[in-house]
Amino acid sequence: MSDQPGCSKLTRRQALQKLAAAVPVTVVAASAVRAMAEAPAAKPAAAPAAAGPELKLVPDTDATAKALKYVPDGTKATRVDKMGVAGKDQSCKNCQFYTKAGEVKGQEVGKCLMLPAGMVNSTGWCMSWTKKA
Numbered sequence: 001m002s003d004q005p006g007c008s009k010l011t012r013r014q015a016l017q018k019l020a021a022a023v024p025v026t027v028v029a030a031s032a033v034r035a036m037a038e039a040p041a042a043k044p045a046a047a048p049a050a051a052g053p054e055l056k057l058v059p060d061t062d063a064t065a066k067a068l069k070y071v072p073d074g075t076k077a078t079r080v081d082k083m084g085v086a087g088k089d090q091s092c093k094n095c096q097f098y099t100k101a102g103e104v105k106g107q108e109v110g111k112c113l114m115l116p117a118g119m120v121n122s123t124g125w126c127m128s129w130t131k132k133a
């Protein structure tokens with residue numbers, strides 16, 4: 001039974017079978033297109049990658065960073081005392097969500113669970129700062 005004329009109702013099994021039949025065709029077609037596009041530019045596999053993983057900083061345009069009022073230099077933020085820690089003593093480095101990842105231009109940077117788009121400065125700060133346990 002259908003609410004719309006000309007529309008037949010598929011069982012879940014029938015829908016999955018149709019999807020399974022369609023996926024390989026799509027994958028093969030996409031692979032063929034990709035192979036054709038890459039063929040002229042194909043290079044030997046010996047090209048080495050840049051040394052080490054790139055530590056990309058959170059871009060200024062990141063919507064989450066903006067929403068959380070993240071600043072790479074915490075001294076430029078208005079930080080209020082929180083969880084028994086004076087505002088001036090709050091930074092990413094002593095935040096619960098921070099994990100050191102390395103250095104960029106001599107500045108310690110790390111991963112932030114709140115800002116997955118890139119690394120944050122250890123001296124940074126945002127309004128989600130939480131005292132490290």
Ligand code: SF4
Nearest residue numbers: 092095098112126129
């Ligand atoms: S949540 Fe913590 S580590 Fe992440 S940006 Fe804010 S203060 Fe820095």
